[in-house]
Amino acid sequence: MNTLYVTTQGAYLSKEGETVLVSVEGVKRLQIPVHTLGGIVCFGRVMCSPYLMGFCAENQIGMSFLTEYGRFLARVQGPVSGNVLLRREQYRRADASEFSIAITRFILTGKICNARSVLQRALRDHSDKISHQEVEQAVTTLGNALKRIESINNLDELRGVEGETARSYFNVFDQLITHQKDDFYFRGRNRRPPLDNVNCMLSFLYTLLLHDVRSALEVVGLDPAVGFLHRDRPGRPGLALDMMEEFRAFLADRLVLSLINLGQVKAKGFTKAETRAVMMSDDTRKEVIVAYQKRKQDEILHPFIGEKVAIGILFHIQALLLARYLRGDLDGYPPFIWR
C-alpha cells in the first residue's frame, strides 16, 4: 500500500468518484484511485475537502497533517469503527498491571534486540572505522538488559531499563556515522526543535513511522491512544508509540545512517534558524521521503510467520499479532526481531 505525500504548498486534495485528485492552483497534478493508497500525509499549507476526509476514514486510509517541517499537527479520524470487544479488551489489559508488564516486556525485547542488531551489524561491516571497545560495550549492556527484563515485574523498573538501554545505544550512535563526519554528528538526542542535522532527520522519520504504525493499528481496530509502555496522556498516541519502539532502530535509525554514509544527503541541504533549530531543505526532505518509501518496499523474512513480506506491511502484521494476543488467540506478543 502506497502513501501519498503532499509537500507542495497550496495544494488542494479532493475526492472525485473513487479517486483522490490533487490540484495546485486549479491545475490537476495527480489523480489516483483510492484503493492503491494506504495513507496520505500532508505537509504545511495543504487543503483537503471534507468529502475526501470522510472517504479516507471510511476506507481506512490514515490522514495526517504535519507542518512544512514535519512536526505533527493533526490526524483525521472518521466515525469510530472496528471491533468494540477488541478495544474493550485492550482497555482492560491496559488497566491490569500484570498484562501491561507482560506486553511492555515483549515490546522492550523487540526494541532492545533490534537496537543491538544495528550496533552488531555496524561492528561487522565497518570494523575498521569505529571504536570497537565502546560499541562492543554497548552491545554487552543491551544484551544484559535483555536478560534482566525477563525477571522484572514492575512497570517503572522496566521503563528504567528502557531509559538505560536507550542511553547506551545513543551514546555510541555517533560512531556509526562513518562518512561526512564534520557535517553529521550525534551528541545525544534532542528534539522540539532538533539542534543538529542527524536529530533533524531522526525526528522527521519518526513522525513518518508514527503515521504508518498508527494507521496500521486503526485498521485492525485497536485504539492507538491507549498504550502499555507509554501511559495515557491527552493527545498522545500511546499504543502507536509502543509499537513504534521495535521499528525505530531497524527502520528509521538505519535509514538515517545510510543516507549519511552513502552521501545521499549533504550538509547544504540543512539550514539553521536563529532559534538554533535545524531544518531540511525541500529537496532533502523529498530525498528522505523517497528513501523511506523505497525501504518500505524491500522484502524481508518475517521471523514469526515465516513469510516474505514488504517492510511496509510489517506494521500491519505486528498490529494483527497484537490484536490476536489481546483476544487470547496467542500466548504472547511476538515483537518483530530483525536478524
Add this chain to the structure above:
Amino acid sequence: MMVLVSYDVATTDEGGQRRLRRVAKMCKNYGQRVQYSVFECLVDPAQWTLLRNKLEKEIDPEKDSLRYYFLGANWQKRVEHVGAKPTFDQEGPLII
C-alpha cells in the same frame, strides 16, 4: 497486477455518450488514464473481478468493445512510454 483496459464505445447512437462517460468513470476509479480510451489499472484479482463485471454490464455488446491486456506483476518491464503526457508510477514514491 497490471491490466490494460481499452474500450471503444459507439457514441453515434442514443445512450452512447452516457455509456462512454460511465465506462471512463469506472476505469478512472481503478486506474490511470494513459490515453483517451486506454487505462492502466493496478488491481488485485478481487478488484479486477469487480471492475470487469461493472464494465461488462455497462456496455452494449452489439456496438461497443472492450479489450483487456494482462501485464501481470512485472509489468514495468513490458511498458514503455514515448512522447507527451508522461504518466506516474502508482507503486513508486508519491510525492507532490
